[in-house]
Amino acid sequence: MSLIHKYLKSAKQNLLFIIIVCFIATPLTGCNPSNFKNPNVRDVPQLVTSILSDPKTFNYALSSESPNIFGYTYEGLVSQNPLTGEIEPNLAQSWELSEDKLKITFTMRDNLKWSDGQPLTVDDVVFTYNEIYLNKQIPTDIRDILRIGKERKLPKVTKIDNRRVEFTVPEPFRPFLQSVGAAILPAHILQESVVKKDQDGKPKFLSIWGVDTPPEKIIVNGPYQLERYDTSQRIIFRRNPYYWRKDSQGQPQPYIERIIWQIVESTDTALLQFRSAGLDAISVTPDYFSLLKVQEKQGNFQIYNGGPSTGTSFISFNLNQAKRNNKPLVDPIKSQWFNQVKFRQAIAYAVDRETMINNIYRGLGQTQNSPISVQSPYYLPPEKGLRVYNYNPEKAKELLIEAGFKYNSQNQLEDSQGNKVRFSLLTNAGNKIREAMGAQIKQDLSKIGIQVDFTPLAWSTFLDKLSNTLDWEASLLGLTGGLEPNDGANVWSPEGGLHMFNQKPQPGQKPIEGWQVAPWEKKIHELYIQGAQEFDETKVKEIYAQSQKLTQEYLPFIYLINSTSLVAVRNRFTGIKYSALGGPFWNIHEIKIRE
Numbered sequence: 001m002s003l004i005h006k007y008l009k010s011a012k013q014n015l016l017f018i019i020i021v022c023f024i025a026t027p028l029t030g031c032n033p034s035n036f037k038n039p040n041v042r043d044v045p046q047l048v049t050s051i052l053s054d055p056k057t058f059n060y061a062l063s064s065e066s067p068n069i070f071g072y073t074y075e076g077l078v079s080q081n082p083l084t085g086e087i088e089p090n091l092a093q094s095w096e097l098s099e100d101k102l103k104i105t106f107t108m109r110d111n112l113k114w115s116d117g118q119p120l121t122v123d124d125v126v127f128t129y130n131e132i133y134l135n136k137q138i139p140t141d142i143r144d145i146l147r148i149g150k151e152r153k154l155p156k157v158t159k160i161d162n163r164r165v166e167f168t169v170p171e172p173f174r175p176f177l178q179s180v181g182a183a184i185l186p187a188h189i190l191q192e193s194v195v196k197k198d199q200d201g202k203p204k205f206l207s208i209w210g211v212d213t214p215p216e217k218i219i220v221n222g223p224y225q226l227e228r229y230d231t232s233q234r235i236i237f238r239r240n241p242y243y244w245r246k247d248s249q250g251q252p253q254p255y256i257e258r259i260i261w262q263i264v265e266s267t268d269t270a271l272l273q274f275r276s277a278g279l280d281a282i283s284v285t286p287d288y289f290s291l292l293k294v295q296e297k298q299g300n301f302q303i304y305n306g307g308p309s310t311g312t313s314f315i316s317f318n319l320n321q322a323k324r325n326n327k328p329l330v331d332p333i334k335s336q337w338f339n340q341v342k343f344r345q346a347i348a349y350a351v352d353r354e355t356m357i358n359n360i361y362r363g364l365g366q367t368q369n370s371p372i373s374v375q376s377p378y379y380l381p382p383e384k385g386l387r388v389y390n391y392n393p394e395k396a397k398e399l400l401i402e403a404g405f406k407y408n409s410q411n412q413l414e415d416s417q418g419n420k421v422r423f424s425l426l427t428n429a430g431n432k433i434r435e436a437m438g439a440q441i442k443q444d445l446s447k448i449g450i451q452v453d454f455t456p457l458a459w460s461t462f463l464d465k466l467s468n469t470l471d472w473e474a475s476l477l478g479l480t481g482g483l484e485p486n487d488g489a490n491v492w493s494p495e496g497g498l499h500m501f502n503q504k505p506q507p508g509q510k511p512i513e514g515w516q517v518a519p520w521e522k523k524i525h526e527l528y529i530q531g532a533q534e535f536d537e538t539k540v541k542e543i544y545a546q547s548q549k550l551t552q553e554y555l556p557f558i559y560l561i562n563s564t565s566l567v568a569v570r571n572r573f574t575g576i577k578y579s580a581l582g583g584p585f586w587n588i589h590e591i592k593i594r595e
Contacts, residue, residue, distance in 0.1 A: 033429070042198065042304040045256040045593045047573070047585075049281045050270040051261045053459055054232060058218050059209040060183045061132050061140040064497065066480075072259065072588065074183030077106050077125065082582030085483050087177050089186055091120070091221065091244075091297070101172040101535070104180075106165050113242040114186050115225045122165045129157040129167075131194050137203050138194075139507040141497040142182050144490030148173045150529055152493075158323065174535050175486040186219045200561035202508065223254045223589050235261040245589050252587040257376055266430050274568065281584060284566035285433055286362040292568055300572070304315040306565035306580035309365060310481035313434075314557035315351070315441065317344060317474050319502045322512040329470045329512065333419050338473070339518075342403040344555040348389035349396040350448045351441055356561055360436045365490065368562040370548045371488060373481035377537075378544040385545065395569040396448050413449035422451040426465065427476040429456035437560065438476050470503055470512070482581065485544050487533045492547075493523050501556040520554045 051067040058569050074314055077092040077407065089095075092106040112120035133142045134154050146154055149171050152505050156168040160470055169176055193205040209218060215226035223245070224237035237259040245253040262278070264270050267285060274282040275295070284292055296302060317338040320329050328335065337343050353367045369388050372379045380386045397407075404416045413421040425441065427434050442452040452474075457465075465472040479491065479498070490496035494517045504515055527547040534540045551557065563579035575591040578584045 014036050022306055046258040046260060047256050047591075047593075048260045048262065048278065049282050050264050050279055051235070052264065052267070052270070054263060055211055055229075056234070057210055058213055058226070059205075060185060061138060061142065064141050064467075065549040067261070069226065069235065069237070070183060070222075071586075072224040073218070073226065074185075075222050078177065078181050080178060080181065080483070082579040082586050083577060087181075090181075091125075095177070097177075104167045104177060105160065106167070106180075108163050108165070109244060109398045110163070112221070112244055114188075115220045115240045116189075116240055118186070118188055118219075120184070120186075120221055122162060122239075124157050124184050124187045125165045126157050127191060128183075128185045131187075131191070132185060132205070133182065135194065135203075137507070138205060139497070141490050144178050144493055144496045144498075145182075145487065147489065147493070148578050149533065150526070151383055171277040172533060172535065174324065174532055174540065175484050178484050184221060186221075189219045206508070224252075224259055226324065227258070232263055234263055237261075243337070243589075247590075255590075255592045256588070259588075263306075267432055272559075272589040280573070281567060281569045284568050286360065286364040286563070287432065289362060289364060290567060296568075301568045301570045303566055303568045304576065304578035304584060306567075306578055306583075308374050309565040309580050310375060311478050312368060312371060312481060312562075313437070313476075313560045314368075315347065315474060315476055315560065316501045316557050318470070318472050319518075319556065320470060320512075320515070322515040324363075324470070324510060324512045326560055328512075329357055330473060333415070334473060337415065337421060337423075341402050341554055342399045343405075344558065345389070346396040346399040346403070346448070347445065348434060348555055348558045349392045349399070350450075351389075351444050351558070351560065352391040353560055354391060356437060356440055360440065361435060361561060361563060363562045364564040364566070368550060368559040370559065371479075371481075371491070371551055371557065372485050372544060372548060373483065373581075374562065376481075376483045376485065378485050378531075378541055380545040380548045386548055389552075393448055400448070407449055411449050412451075420451070421449070422453070423473045424453040424455055425474045425476055426462060426472055427454075427456050428462050431456075433563075434476060434555070439478070466500055467503065467506070468509060470505075475500075485547075486528065489528055489532075492528050494521055494525060518554075520550055521556075524550050 041397065053067065055068055056064050057064055060074055063070065075090045077090060078087050080086070080089050081088050083296060084351045091109060091112060095104055095106045095272050097104050107127070109123055109292045114120050132138055133140055133146065136299040143154070148155065148169055153170045158166045158168065160166050167180065190205060190208065193208045194203050196204045198204050198207065211229065215228055218226050220240060223240055226235070226241045227238040228236040228494060230329070239254055239257050243253065247253055262273065264273065270279065270282055271288055273279045293303060318330050319339055321335055321339065322329055330338070357363060367388070369386050370379060379548050382388050400413060405413055405421065406416070408414055415421065425438060427438050438454040438456065442454045445452050493499060494502065497506055502517065502521065505512055524547050527543050531540055531543040531547070534543060567578065567584050569576055569584050572594045573591055573593060575587065577587055579586070
């Protein structure tokens with residue numbers, strides 16, 4: 001959800017994934033490359049960076065969080081260039097759109113291979129889409145991106161011949177080409193797991209390729225393959241010898257032989273490792289910027305500035321009014337507060353975002369007001385009608401009183417029944433910036449008489465509450481962004497996997513009773529459908545402008561700060577083309593190490 005580890009996210013993965021940055025404790029000595037058991041690991045060209053937690057799965061289709069390995073290990077038919085925004089060929093060398101815009105025919109590159117040397121063919125494409133992404137028995141967020149129109153129909157994928165595959169959509173779908181950038185997976189390895197069922201009648205695919213899988217069994221098509229995973233210590237990638245790219249001289253790419261991700265327990269530890277030359281790159285948070293900036297020359301590194309980051313940060317209230325086993329997911333008293341629009345608007349006015357920028361972000365950020373990234377051509381700026389909530393505690397109090405709340409003699413906020421307004425705010429533990437934001441939010445809301453119990457939680461516990469048990473009150477987190485709003489379809493579809501503020505259980509989870517969808521939720525969803533159907537760019541912008549106005553009026557997410565995208569990279573690497581959308585290593589196949 002946060003973009004702290006954005007620089008490791010490949011632009012080849014342009015689907016919207018949940019990115020909650022989490023932290024796992026590990027001894028400091030475990031972060032030092034000199035502690036590898038294999039002394040030869042440093043004898044090859046390598047890139048050493050860090051991640052802040054262990055991966056959750058090696059199964060691409062089931063992954064919904066970061067860090068994940070897939071930007072280095074898989075490619076799809078196409079990708080989006082993060083510098084130009086253009087869709088570029090990957091495994092497909094070309095494509096052709098029919099005149100009625102209902103068919104896209106892709107021609108695959110010749111002689112593609114998997115990392116085990118087996119041919120990668122059209123059959124793998126058909127398998128990946130028809131038997132995994134479009135398979136209702138497999139809970140994957142990718143399917144939400146592929147849904148089309150009001151009836152949420154899915155495309156059909158058909159093999160034409162050994163080089164060509166055809167995607168047919170039920171109606172014209174503007175972002176469809178971009179939507180087929182998901183990874184292609186190996187049929188010869190995974191097909192049996194999709195067909196066979198476990199004792200509960202579910203596909204065995206749901207339990208395959210977990211983090212306990214031996215790395216050599218993870219078959220990939222990207223520039224790198226897994227070499228080793230030491231829990232809470234490191235992940236090592238090695239160059240895939242069967243990767244398809246070659247440079248203009250016919251030399252195989254990528255050039256860097258090995259990539260090492262050190263797993264550290266905090267951003268402070270990562271900073272220490274970078275300053276002692278144990279890491280080659282580090283995301284630069286605002287509290288580190290001044291320190292690192294004066295050390296650029298001495299440390300032989302450069303800080304790259306990509307401008308505003310493409311992700312979001314926000315407060316979200318649990319608006320779910322359903323029950324599970326006849327017990328409300330949210331205390332009905334608090335649920336009544338949370339579901340009042342004026343209550344959410346009051347919270348938005350009560351948070352001092354400018355102070356947040358100055359004190360926590362050290363001026364390296366800007367206020368955020370939209371789910372759509374500022375880089376997107378569909379972003380609606382405030383000067384063109386987007387509502388903003390500048391700090392105004394008096395306005396917040398006014399809205400609360402209008403909504404039926406009142407203040408007691410101790411200036412504590414109470415509802416009309418005399419219940420003191422108090423709720424818990426959760427976030428992921430270990431993120432210093434986010435923990436500081438939570439502390440300020442607690443203080444800001446105390447000024448309007450609200451008591452906030454701010455609690456950073458371990459990643460696994462936090463994620464379980466958000467997406468499984470659904471028994472949370474308010475959360476502080478974020479989502480990734482991009483140029484195409486439809487990448488967020490699974491956030492704004494009421495049944496989408498990331499519709500977290502009013503989450504419907506996903507396949508395999510315990511059912512709930514009495515789930516309700518508000519009219520404004522339905523309207524935003526409809527606008528996203530219309531935006532994907534429309535090809536007139538002027539009309540597309542109008543549609544997404546309306547959707548942004550609704551998100552800012554009803555505030556399912558109270559947006560906070562859009563941080564400046566910064567990363568420090570050692571000068572020994574050439575070919576860095578940094579962007580907030582792709583990070584420094586989106587073109588990893590082109591990057592070289594100076595002699």
